[in-house]
Amino acid sequence: MSVENGKKIFLKACSQCHTVEEGGKHKIGPNLHGLFGRMTGQAPGYAYTQANRDKGIVWGADTLMVYLANPRKYIPGTKMVYAGLKKEKDREDLIAYLQESTA
Numbered sequence: 001m002s003v004e005n006g007k008k009i010f011l012k013a014c015s016q017c018h019t020v021e022e023g024g025k026h027k028i029g030p031n032l033h034g035l036f037g038r039m040t041g042q043a044p045g046y047a048y049t050q051a052n053r054d055k056g057i058v059w060g061a062d063t064l065m066v067y068l069a070n071p072r073k074y075i076p077g078t079k080m081v082y083a084g085l086k087k088e089k090d091r092e093d094l095i096a097y098l099q100e101s102t103a
Helices: 003-013 050-055 061-069 088-101
Strands: none
Touching: 003 088, 061 088
């Protein structure tokens, strides 16, 4: 896994809608700081869809691997419009970056 490649993927595909730093603002999507170990739909101050709040899973590398492949399939009704990362290695690299940058 490459954290550096994951950062490049984040900057290209995710940063227009998400921030990762502690205390970072919500954009179109929620700030991702503290993502790992948090239940879906739980970032304070962000207006999630009911589908996201009701999904009831805890974010981890395993759940993110599935979610990032096709967000709308994993959580039907989510407002995340991103189509997903089809390449498993890209998802692994992005998750490695998120594990480091959101802790």
